[in-house]
Amino acid sequence: MIVTDHDEPRAAGRIPEGLPADASLRRVLLACNEELLMLIVPLPDGNDGESAPNPVRITETVTAWAAEVDRQDSTSLPVITVPLYGCHVVWKPGQAAVVGPVSRLELLTTALSNFASCEGELRQLEQRCVDLVATVEEDAPHAFEFEGRAVSRRGTLAGRFREAVAVRGRLAVLAPAAHAPPVHPPTLASQLGERLRDRTRLAERHEFAVDRAELAERLYEACGQRISEFGIAQRQMALEWAIVVLLVIQTALLVVDLLSRGVTT
Amino acid sequence: MSHAAAPRQASIDVLRTLAIVLMVVVHFVENLSGWYDGGSGPFEGVHRVWWLPTGFGAPIFAILSGMSYRLWLGVQTQRGLSDEMISKRTARRGLFLIGLGFAFNVLVWLPEDIFNWDILTLIGVGLLVLDVARRMPDWVVGMAAVLIIFVSPAMRVGVDYTAYWQAGYFDYDFTLTDVLLGWLVVGYFPIFPWLAFPLLGHALAAWLFHGTRSGRLRHIAASGVAGIATALVMTATWDALPAVLTGEGGRGWTMFPASTAYCLGTAGTVTLMVAILHQLLDGRRDDWGWLLDWATPLSRHALSMYLLHHVVHVWPLWVWGAVATGETTALWQVAMPPVASLVLAAGFLIGAIFFFHYVDRRRIPSTESLMRWLCD
Numbered sequence: 001m002i003v004t005d006h007d008e009p010r011a012a013g014r015i016p017e018g019l020p021a022d023a024s025l026r027r028v029l030l031a032c033n034e035e036l037l038m039l040i041v042p043l044p045d046g047n048d049g050e051s052a053p054n055p056v057r058i059t060e061t062v063t064a065w066a067a068e069v070d071r072q073d074s075t076s077l078p079v080i081t082v083p084l085y086g087c088h089v090v091w092k093p094g095q096a097a098v099v100g101p102v103s104r105l106e107l108l109t110t111a112l113s114n115f116a117s118c119e120g121e122l123r124q125l126e127q128r129c130v131d132l133v134a135t136v137e138e139d140a141p142h143a144f145e146f147e148g149r150a151v152s153r154r155g156t157l158a159g160r161f162r163e164a165v166a167v168r169g170r171l172a173v174l175a176p177a178a179h180a181p182p183v184h185p186p187t188l189a190s191q192l193g194e195r196l197r198d199r200t201r202l203a204e205r206h207e208f209a210v211d212r213a214e215l216a217e218r219l220y221e222a223c224g225q226r227i228s229e230f231g232i233a234q235r236q237m238a239l240e241w242a243i244v245v246l247l248v249i250q251t252a253l254l255v256v257d258l259l260s261r262g263v264t265t
Numbered sequence: 266m267s268h269a270a271a272p273r274q275a276s277i278d279v280l281r282t283l284a285i286v287l288m289v290v291v292h293f294v295e296n297l298s299g300w301y302d303g304g305s306g307p308f309e310g311v312h313r314v315w316w317l318p319t320g321f322g323a324p325i326f327a328i329l330s331g332m333s334y335r336l337w338l339g340v341q342t343q344r345g346l347s348d349e350m351i352s353k354r355t356a357r358r359g360l361f362l363i364g365l366g367f368a369f370n371v372l373v374w375l376p377e378d379i380f381n382w383d384i385l386t387l388i389g390v391g392l393l394v395l396d397v398a399r400r401m402p403d404w405v406v407g408m409a410a411v412l413i414i415f416v417s418p419a420m421r422v423g424v425d426y427t428a429y430w431q432a433g434y435f436d437y438d439f440t441l442t443d444v445l446l447g448w449l450v451v452g453y454f455p456i457f458p459w460l461a462f463p464l465l466g467h468a469l470a471a472w473l474f475h476g477t478r479s480g481r482l483r484h485i486a487a488s489g490v491a492g493i494a495t496a497l498v499m500t501a502t503w504d505a506l507p508a509v510l511t512g513e514g515g516r517g518w519t520m521f522p523a524s525t526a527y528c529l530g531t532a533g534t535v536t537l538m539v540a541i542l543h544q545l546l547d548g549r550r551d552d553w554g555w556l557l558d559w560a561t562p563l564s565r566h567a568l569s570m571y572l573l574h575h576v577v578h579v580w581p582l583w584v585w586g587a588v589a590t591g592e593t594t595a596l597w598q599v600a601m602p603p604v605a606s607l608v609l610a611a612g613f614l615i616g617a618i619f620f621f622h623y624v625d626r627r628r629i630p631s632t633e634s635l636m637r638w639l640c641d
Contacts, residue, residue, distance in 0.1 A: 149342070238402040245401075245409045249416055252457070256449055259442050260424040 032120035062097035111189035143222035161220035178206035276542035287322035293610035324531035331466025357640035362389030382452030391463035417458035418512025492533020562621035
């Protein structure tokens with residue numbers, strides 16, 4: 001599900017100064033086809049006195065790193081910091097940092113990757129919903145009545161219907177992850193996931209996205225019905241016109257025949 | 266409301282100019298020097314073959330009337346004109362042309378020929394029919410055109426077509442039966458089969474200018490070739506065909522009556538030419554500026570040209586005949602040798618190009634502007 005790619009720090013994603021020497025950067029390719037640049041800062045398991053790194057300073061450093069790097073790519077979501085049993089997790093779309101004892105790092109990075117994957121996919125789906133909803137007003141008249149001059153838009157409307165159904169489908173698949181109930185007994189990983197979901201309002205965003213996708217799906221389903229009715233009506237009308245043409249020509253033949261008989265008599 | 270003019274299709278302009286040239290040549294030569302198919306004219310026998318292309322003038326005009334109407338419809342729709350208003354304008358234009366056709370017949374061909382059913386009345390009726398046909402699916406319009414072509418021979422057999430044609434021209438009595446039959450079957454340009462051409466033009470324009478399928482030009486060209494091939498086969502096997510296909514009044518390729526082979530052959534040729542010219546000219550006005558510079562004024566004033574060229578050569582013929590012999594029509598078809606009438610036709614065409622350039626430049630009202638003023 002997740003492909004990791006170690007030791008390829010981007011130029012903009014260098015390890016900041018002031019972190020322990022064993023801090024590392026990891027690029028993770030998420031299931032939603034997004035990359036997550038993860039800064040991993042291991043802390044010693046025990047208290048080594050004054051020689052131990054200051055966790056507060058490290059947290060400030062990695063938070064600043066997350067806020068600084070690729071600022072131009074940042075979304076509307078702010079940098080989220082989650083302190084958890086002596087660990088610190090910093091996350092924003094595309095970037096994350098995990099600070100904690102070595103023994104817990106693997107659990108935290110896995111939980112973080114799973115969350116980032118879910119959030120990334122939801123964010124993509126939200127964008128697709130926004131694109132769909134943006135066309136709703138333009139296409140709404142076709143859901144009521146489909147006219148001949150709109151025939152050229154048939155393919156576009158069909159494409160948008162497929163898109164709405166696809167988004168709905170992906171949102172349905174995503175629902176268990178977005179609305180995952182608390183695990184009992186709680187674990188470090190499950191708690192991290194819950195807190196990140198809570199801070200990023202994942203469940204509410206999912207519901208809003210479902211609402212938007214439903215709106216688009218209903219609209220384009222209605223458009224599809226109107227297009228189908230229009231097509232059937234067109235075929236029936238064509239048949240009626242063909243019959244009318246045949247009747248007119250038959251009438252013309254009859255008239256010519258009657259006129260020519262009048263000439264003969 | 267925006268009233269932007271429709272972009273002119275260079276292919277239509279060139280094709281219509283070709284029709285005008287053919288029309289002027291055929292009318293000058295036949296009216297001044299003889300009737301090629303009447304048994305005594307200068308274009309019988311070996312000369313008949315090279316005179317045949319002149320028979321394409323009327324089908325080109327009729328097909329282009331259907332194509333132009335379709336393009337005109339597109340412009341009216343773009344301007345947001347209601348369906349009712351489009352119908353009103355179409356009906357006014359159709360009735361204008363029918364009225365103009367009757368007036369033309371009286372003034373040019375003298376009152377006894379008022380009901381000879383010339384091409385103006387055909388195109389006028391065609392516009393009225395196209396107002397209904399525009400609501401039909403294009404394939405039904407095409408089907409109607411083909412049906413009209415194929416039932417016409419049976420109609421000619423039924424009405425004894427040859428009885429209405431004496432010495433190569435339409436000779437009718439002033440009775441309701443003859444007038445109606447002239448309009449339907451036996452006139453110069455009767456509804457059956459000539460109405461097929463505007464209908465075909467309408468369907469062709471829909472296919473050519475509004476279609477979105479790739480390779481439509483190849484399909485159109487193939488349709489044209491199919492029409493030509495059918496016409497050639499029919500002409501070659503004419504004697505073996507049943508009377509219901511050949512009709513009465515002519516053998517093989519004849520314009521009066523418009524035989525099935527003639528209709529299919531001319532329609533196929535024009536379709537093929539439209540496809541070729543569309544490929545070569547449309548959207549490339551700059552590359553063909555020299556050609557369009559002289560073709561466009563003639564094409565734009567095709568209706569005026571039709572009226573003017575008749576007035577220019579037929580009225581002097583009547584006056585000359587009346588003065589010289591006391592009989593108005595005494596010099597018809599015997600006024601001069603064909604070479605002289607050909608020279609006159611060429612001179613008229615050259616003069617017309619300059620004249621209509623002048624008309625356009627000075628915005629002098631013409632028949633076309635009168636029609637638009639009255640009907641739009």
